[in-house]
Amino acid sequence: MDNSIPAAICRYLKKQHVLSLCAGVPPWCANCFYLFNEERQVFWLIxxxxxxxxVLMLAQPQVAGTISAQTRNIMLIKGVQYQGVIRQLSDEQEIAARNAYVRRFPVAMKTKAPMWEIVINELKMTDNTQGFGSKHHWLRKGE
Known part of the structure; x- marks a missing residue:
């Protein structure tokens, strides 16, 4: 059985480039540039x-956050809430993710900061352009 992320969510995630990331207890949030990998159903960030x-992510890898463009018109609101598990990448996985990330964000070539991968477990997209309160949901199988 197919467990693909719905096409509408994938299109939106590929168009955006900044996510909010909340980690730890008590939670702390940050905004990060990200690259969405549809095949692996992950976000990559530095x-x-x-x-x-x-530091909080290393201690407790369960994370959540949002991705949204800003608009004043309520009928144009689109955004995604996500939940997943983050880990620091190493070896071949880190090299592959970094190469893809640098293609999207060339300025990242100058940093040696660690690459991280959020394995997405749940997504909820609100898309008011499809009607007020229109939602798309996705849940990783086994979650």
């Missing part, structure tokens, strides 16, 4: 290991 949110 963050220094010493940041407050990175």
């Amino acid at each position: 963050s220094e290991a010493e940041t407050r949110h990175s």
Whole structure:
């Protein structure tokens, strides 16, 4: 049985580039540039290991956040809420993710900060352009 993320959510995630990331207890939030990998159903991002949110992520890898463009018109609101598990990448996985990330964000070539991967477990998209309160949901199988 197919467990693909709905096409409407994938299109939106590929168009955006900043996510909010909430980690830890008590929670701490950060905004990060991200790259969505549809095939693996993950987000890739770069963050220094010493940041407050990175320290919290290493201690407790369960994360949540949002992705949204800003608009004043309520009927044009689109956004995604997500929940997942984050880990710091290494070896071949880190190289592959970094290469893809740098293609999207060339300025990242200058940083040696760690690459992180959020394995997405749940997505909920609100898309008022499809009617007020229109929602798309996705849940990773086995979650």
